[in-house]
Amino acid sequence: MIKGIIFDLDGTLVTSSLDFAMMKAQLGCQREDDLLEFVDSLPSPYMREEAMALIHQHELHDANQCTFIPGAQQAVDTLYNQGFKLAIVTRNFTKAAQIKLQRCNMPIDILVTRDDAPAKPDPSALQGIAQQWGLPSEECMYVGDYLYDIQAAHNANMMSCLFVQQEMPEYARFADCILSEWSQFPALIEQINVKALHQLA
Numbered sequence: 187m188i189k190g191i192i193f194d195l196d197g198t199l200v201t202s203s204l205d206f207a208m209m210k211a212q213l214g215c216q217r218e219d220d221l222l223e224f225v226d227s228l229p230s231p232y233m234r235e236e237a238m239a240l241i242h243q244h245e246l247h248d249a250n251q252c253t254f255i256p257g258a259q260q261a262v263d264t265l266y267n268q269g270f271k272l273a274i275v276t277r278n279f280t281k282a283a284q285i286k287l288q289r290c291n292m293p294i295d296i297l298v299t300r301d302d303a304p305a306k307p308d309p310s311a312l313q314g315i316a317q318q319w320g321l322p323s324e325e326c327m328y329v330g331d332y333l334y335d336i337q338a339a340h341n342a343n344m345m346s347c348l349f350v351q352q353e354m355p356e357y358a359r360f361a362d363c364i365l366s367e368w369s370q371f372p373a374l375i376e377q378i379n380v381k382a383l384h385q386l387a
Contacts, residue, residue, distance in 0.1 A: 187382045188345065188375055190271035190321050192312055194330030195278060198349050199262070200252040200286050209244055213237050222277065222305050245278055249285040255351075257368030259290065264372045266293045271319045274298070275311045275328070275338070307337035312344060327375075329365070333357040345378075
């Protein structure tokens with residue numbers, strides 16, 4: 187039974203226009219490398235601080251333009267009204283993430299950013315939320331739009347749901363379920379829980 191649902195933020199619940207290729211080029215990070223890991227690897231505190239300031243600038247600009255992805259608001263409101271526990275775990279930084287939640291008026295009061303816990307695919311943030319809810323990880327789902335989200339869910343022993351709007355990525359095969367439209371999500375959760383009940387019967 188799924189009782190708690192944790193969401194990624196950018197590209198999952200809300201729009202994002204972050205140009206990671208441009209940020210990497212500006213910082214001298216190779217295209218295939220993880221941006222946050224690259225910043226952590228810089229040799230001096232000053233270089234790390236300057237690099238993170240540039241990333242923050244991009245993230246704040248993006249935050250002030252975001253809107254709900256079509257159907258996401260209705261799905262979140264439906265699940266909230268049905269009594270599901272809801273949270274957000276994002277690789278974004280806190281100030282930008284808070285702006286996005288305020289702009290979209292989300293009924294979600296648990297927000298964990300990279301300022302609060304190791305970034306995905308590390309499972310610490312997901313595991314901490316499950317503990318806060320008093321739920322076993324198996325009763326939680328993590329929903330996101332990228333490989334790191336699937337990996338974080340599996341590392342936390344949670345069900346993974348990949349949100350895909352356009353072309354299906356190669357890593358989609360690792361997800362437990364795939365969502366293409368938010369209007370389908372409450373029914374997907376109900377279907378999973380009905381199946382679980384039948385298996386218990």
